[in-house]
Amino acid sequence: MRIDLDPAHCDRTAFYRLLTATVVPRPIAWVSTTSADGTDNLAPHSFFTISCVEPPVVQFTSVGRKDSLRNIEDTGAFVVNLAPEPLFEEINATATDFPRGISEFDAVGIAREPSLRVEPPRVAASPVALECQLHSTLRLGDSTVVFGRVVHVAVSEDVMTDGHPEVTKLAPLSRLGRNEWGTIGGIRAISRVPYEPR
Structure with missing residues (x-):
């Protein structure tokens, strides 16, 4: 037996909670920006993924018009910092609704x-930073998808193994439903199966 829900007839907050509890885990873009008047901003966004490889483009979604979005629209630049487990409390604290103008x-x-290529600073303790220039934005209802062209990547040598970022050293956090966060937990590896005509 299933419960059937029609988004058109559901409370917006209740349906948001259903979506964010179902689409899990979600990687976190810990986005640093600088306002036009020079104030640095830092906020986590859990609607985040890769959009394109050539050119390299990443995307995150601002639900509502948050300072991250305003600053990017004004300056055309941002940094996606990896959200690592050791900074769990700090990442959560930057989600606080601080008044505009407070860093x-x-x-x-x-x-x-x-940063090397953009004005907004990087988080010094984050093991990976993707410096981005604004590619474009797409407005969808109450949200805005921000696409950023990656113009520089800074990776800590401490998280590299054989020239590749090691996930256990990165220790990325993810968002789940409600106030729940995820860690990498167990890892399974399997090779893709090539197609072989019979």
Whole structure:
């Protein structure tokens, strides 16, 4: 037996909670931006993925018009910092609805480091940073999808094994439903099966 739900007849918040509890785990884009007046912003966005490889483009969705989105529209640049497990509490704290003009870096006590190709700073303790220039945005209802062309990647040597980022060293966090977060847990590896005509 199943429960049937029609989004057109559901409460918006209830349906949001259903979607975010079902589409799991979701990687987190810990997005750093700088406003036009020079204030640095840092916020986690859990609607995040790769859009394209050539050219390299990543995307995240701003649900509503948050400071990250406004700053990117104004300046055309942002950084996606990997959200690692050791910074769990700090990442959660940057989701606080601070008033515009207050930097989450300063309010939460997160160290910055300069980016190489864009103005917004990187999170110094994040093992991977994707420096992005705005490619385009797409408005969908109450949300805006932000596409960023990756113009530089900075990876900590500490997370590399044989020239490749090692997931257990990256220790990425993910978002689940409600107030739940996920860690990498167990890892399974399997090779793809090539098609062989019979």
